[in-house]
Amino acid sequence: xxxxxxRNLEYRYGSGHRALKGVNLSLQGNDPVxxxxxxxxxxxxxxxxxxxxxxxxxxxxxxxxxxxxxRSTARWAGTVGYVFQNPDDQLFLETVRKELExxxxxxxxxxxxxxxxxxxxxxxxxxxxxxDVHPFDLTATEKKFCTIGAVLMMEPGIVVFDEPTCGQDMAxxxxxxxxxxxxxxxxxxxxxISHDMKFVTRNFRRVVVMNQGNVLVDGxxxxxxxxxDVLRRSFVAPPPITKVGRAAGLKExxxxxxxxxxxxxxxxESEV
Amino acid sequence: xxxxxHPLAGTDRxxxxxxxxxxxxxxxxxxxADARALKNVNFEIMKGDFFCIIGANGAGKSTLCNAFVGLVxxxxxxxxxxxxxxxxxxxxxxTVAQLSETxxxxxxxxxNQLSYTAGTVAEELAYSLGNRGIAYEEMxxxxxxxxxxxxxxxxxDRNPAELSGGQVQRVxxxxxxxxxxxxxxxxxxxxxxxxxxxxEIFDIVRRLNERGxxxxxxxxxxxxxxxxxxKVMVLDRGKxxxxxxxxxxxxxxxxxxxxxxxxxFLKITRSLYEAGMSGHKPDVTQSGAIDxxxxxxx
Numbered sequence: 001x002x003x004x005x006x007r008n009l010e011y012r013y014g015s016g017h018r019a020l021k022g023v024n025l026s027l028q029g030n031d032p033v034x035x036x037x038x039x040x041x042x043x044x045x046x047x048x049x050x051x052x053x054x055x056x057x058x059x060x061x062x063x064x065x066x067x068x069x070x071r072s073t074a075r076w077a078g079t080v081g082y083v084f085q086n087p088d089d090q091l092f093l094e095t096v097r098k099e100l101e102x103x104x105x106x107x108x109x110x111x112x113x114x115x116x117x118x119x120x121x122x123x124x125x126x127x128x129x130x131x132d133v134h135p136f137d138l139t140a141t142e143k144k145f146c147t148i149g150a151v152l153m154m155e156p157g158i159v160v161f162d163e164p165t166c167g168q169d170m171a172x173x174x175x176x177x178x179x180x181x182x183x184x185x186x187x188x189x190x191x192x193i194s195h196d197m198k199f200v201t202r203n204f205r206r207v208v209v210m211n212q213g214n215v216l217v218d219g220x221x222x223x224x225x226x227x228x229d230v231l232r233r234s235f236v237a238p239p240p241i242t243k244v245g246r247a248a249g250l251k252e253x254x255x256x257x258x259x260x261x262x263x264x265x266x267x268x269e270s271e272v
Numbered sequence: 273x274x275x276x277x278h279p280l281a282g283t284d285r286x287x288x289x290x291x292x293x294x295x296x297x298x299x300x301x302x303x304x305a306d307a308r309a310l311k312n313v314n315f316e317i318m319k320g321d322f323f324c325i326i327g328a329n330g331a332g333k334s335t336l337c338n339a340f341v342g343l344v345x346x347x348x349x350x351x352x353x354x355x356x357x358x359x360x361x362x363x364x365x366x367t368v369a370q371l372s373e374t375x376x377x378x379x380x381x382x383x384n385q386l387s388y389t390a391g392t393v394a395e396e397l398a399y400s401l402g403n404r405g406i407a408y409e410e411m412x413x414x415x416x417x418x419x420x421x422x423x424x425x426x427x428x429d430r431n432p433a434e435l436s437g438g439q440v441q442r443v444x445x446x447x448x449x450x451x452x453x454x455x456x457x458x459x460x461x462x463x464x465x466x467x468x469x470x471x472e473i474f475d476i477v478r479r480l481n482e483r484g485x486x487x488x489x490x491x492x493x494x495x496x497x498x499x500x501x502x503k504v505m506v507l508d509r510g511k512x513x514x515x516x517x518x519x520x521x522x523x524x525x526x527x528x529x530x531x532x533x534x535x536x537f538l539k540i541t542r543s544l545y546e547a548g549m550s551g552h553k554p555d556v557t558q559s560g561a562i563d564x565x566x567x568x569x570x
Contacts, residue, residue, distance in 0.1 A: 015434075038466040039438025085437055085464075086383055140381060141329045163437070166463040167380060169329045169492055170533045195466050198536075237467035240495045240536040244558065248565035257539045261547065264568045 001064075002157045002189040003028045004050055004080075008059035011045055019045040021213035022059065032180050032190040034200045034221075037210035038235030043193045044085060046210070047160045050191070051080035063158070078107055081151035085162040085193075087135075087143035096122075096138070096146055097131040103154040117153050124182065125149035126175055141172045148179065158189045165196040177203055197239040201225065201255035209234045226253040291316040292455050292486040293340060297354035300335060300344055309335040311510040312354070317503075322478075322487045324497040324518075327507035328531025333490045334380055336507070337459045340488065341377045342368040359454065372400070376453035378461040380490075382444035386432050393435070394419070394428040397446050404451075414450050421476060422446040437464035445473060455486040462491075474500075494535040498522055498556035506530050518556045537561040544568050 004027040011020040019042045027033050035043050048054040049061045052073040061068040063080060084090040093099045100122060104114045122128040125145040130138065135146055144164060151159060164176055173196075180203055183190040194200050200207060200221070207224045209217040211234045217224055225231065225238055228246070238246070245254045245263065252263040294316045301308040310332045317323045325333050338344040342363045345352045356363045359374045379385040390396040394415055401411045419425040422442045427435065432443060441464040448456070458477065462470035478500060481487045491497050497504060498518040506514040506521060508530040514521050521527075522534050540561040544550035552564035 039464070039469055040436055041466075044436075086381075088381075088383065139329055163464070167329070167460050167492070169327075170531055171328060195463075195470070197467060232468075235466045235468040237471065240558065240561075241540065244537065244540060244561045244565055247562045249569055250565065257536070257543050260540060260565065261543060261549070261568075264544075264549065264565065267569060 001028060002030070002187075003062070003064055004158060004189070004191070005062040006046070006049070006059065007062070009046070009049065009056050009061060010058045011042075011049070011054060012057045019213055020049075023214055025208065025215055025218065027189060027191060030184050030187045030189055031206055032184055032192065032204050033206045033208060034204035035191065035193045035208045035210060036195070036197070036200060036234070036236055037216070041210040041234065042213040043210050044162055047082065047162060047191060047193065050158065050160055051076040051082050053082065074106075077103065077156070078154050079156055080158045080160065081154055081156035082160045083144075083147050083151050083162060083164065085166070087140070087147045090147045090150070091135040091143060094134055095132050096127050096135055096149075099135055099146055099150045100127075100131075100153050103150060107154060114153075117155070121149050121152050124152070124179060140167050141169070144168075145172075145175070152179075156188070158191070159183055161190070161192040161194075163193055163195065165194045165199045168196075173199055197237065197242075201239050201242070209236065221255070222253050225255070290319055291357070292319045292321070292359060293317040293488070294357040295336075295354075296357070298339065298356055299351075299353040300339060301351040302335075302348060303350045305350070307510075309350075309510055310339070313510075313512055315505060315512060315515055317486060317488060319486055320481070320484050321502045322481050322500055323489070324501040324504045325488065325490045325507060326492070326494070326497060326504060326532055327513070330509075331507040331531070332510040333507055334459055337377055337457050337488070337490060339363060340455075340457050341375055342366060342371040343377075369403070372451065372453075373404075374453060375455040375457060376448040376451050377457040378445055378448045378459065380459040380461065380463075382437070382441040382461065382464060385444040385447065386440065388433060390432060392429050393424060393432055393443055396432045396443055397428075397450055400447060400451055418446045418450045421449065422473075438466065438469060441465055442469075442473070449476075453485070455488065456480065458487065458489045458491075460490050460492065494522070494533055495537060495558065498535040498537060499558060506532055522556050523554065540564065 006023050006025045009020050009023040012018045037043055052068045091099060100118055101114055125148055127145055180190050205221055207221050208215055216234050217230050225242055241254055241260055245260050250263050251267055254260040254263050295313050298310055298313045299308050300310045327333055335344055339356055346368050358371055386396055387399050390399055397415045398411045419428055422445055424442050462473055477487055501518050504518050504521040505512060513530045514524060522538050527534055535556055537558050538554055538556045541552055541564045542554040544564045545554055549568040550564040552567055
């Protein structure tokens with residue numbers, strides 16, 4: 001069973017800033033999890049502990065039951081894949097193909113295995129016709145998909161996406177949805193940080209809300225988005241359909257047009 | 273905070289219907305590319321307008337923004353045809369520095385906007401002012417003003433290279449706002465901010481627009497575009513696919529074809545109307561969606 005567990009996790013940057021203040025969190029299985037919250041809440045600092053990019057100042061991080069401190073970040077890379085918020089922090093080779101092949105080559109995988117993965121993953125991230133392009137000639141969103149592809153090529157059991165929805169258009173968001181669904185089908189744990197609440201409510205059942213270095217709420221998406229005070233405290237605005245439903249006097253929390261229409265019918269029937 | 277006015281605001285000429293930006297038969301092909309990024313584009317943005325550009329990634333939106341401020345073709349070289357007049361000045365005949373006296377761009381990727389030659393956020397904010405020879409006292413005043421406005425006054429002494437994505441985005445806004453441009457071009461520039469942070473910055477932009485500053489905004493947030501734009505233009509593979517009011521553009525049946533999704537407000541009002549649950553006609557605004565839902569609940 002895939003799992004990420006933090007116990008009283010604290011992290012203090014060199015400047016003295018205490019970014020995490022005793023986080024206790026347990027993520028298990030293959031249900032995708034979203035992490036939301038205001039800038040500076042500690043979201044990126046938290047997930048950078050999951051493959052040892054950052055090491056706890058105090059407390060513990062257990063990956064599949066093993067303390068993160070027992071291995072180097074390079075050794076964790078095959079178990080936990082982390083896709084950086086800014087693609088330019090991750091890309092460094094001269095073609096998309098080399099970026100995608102780099103991880104598996106470091107893992108010593110067979111050429112045929114790498115070729116098979118390259119075909120599947122480059123298609124999944126929509127870069128199969130750009131394998132020979134220099135990553136710096138890609139658009140901003142293609143760069144993001146290149147970094148996602150580079151991580152997926154190592155087939156880690158746990159995948160962390162940091163702000164993958166940044167700058168995505170309709171097609172990009174649909175592709176991301178497809179990738180997250182594929183990972184769940186393959187029994188992999190996908191943890192995603194996002195500021196796009198439409199995307200979060202459409203794709204995740206479990207939502208972790210962070211605020212000032214700790215977990216404010218951790219629960220089902222309906223439960224989280226039915227608490228306006230909690231959302232306000234974490235600087236999260238509900239998605240447009242939820243806002244409209246609430247402002248119109250709908251008692252249920254809704255995220256889709258169909259959900260809103262059904263909720264309207266139910267509420268009318270119950271009031272008759 | 274010191275919001276600045278358009279220089280003509282409040283005068284007889286302040287809001288006359290003349291073009292801030294006039295795009296004339298404009299085409300551009302990046303050096304080494306095998307296709308044109310923009311293909312014979314023609315449109316005008318009126319003074320004081322809130323003008324939004326939408327479209328799929330790769331449609332040419334950022335190329336257009338870069339052309340408004342002269343980065344295309346003076347920094348990104350390539351084949352160019354036609355011209356863009358910014359407050360009457362040809363972007364082809366003007367330098368980036370000359371254009372920056374009128375127009376400011378906040379980049380899509382804020383990490384690309386900062387000079388990183390400055391040791392502190394304060395120096396980063398003052399960077400462009402220094403290049404323009406503004407007196408030290410004035411620079412100091414503007415840095416303090418813009419830092420308060422962007423709520424970065426507590427990080428003025430920090431190294432820009434050590435900031436979070438959201439903080440970098442606020443500094444990037446500040447470094448453009450500090451120049452007090454008559455035209456502000458915003459290229460998907462709230463993506464790194466949390467939703468309320470994005471709303472807060474957007475509120476500043478909206479208030480600047482009320483004071484006469486022309487706003488050109490590229491955004492994937494269709495609800496925000498529908499709610500606030502005077503005009504919306506859809507770009508598709510380098511061409512203008514649609515141009516009109518939000519209601520006109522988003523009501524078009526072929527929106528999906530251009531890689532653009534209708535705002536949720538329109539989807540709600542349209543669905544309720546077509547199901548006979550509300551008499552409220554399809555509407556792109558939030559207030560319209562709330563009214564239609566209330567009506568359906570009655």
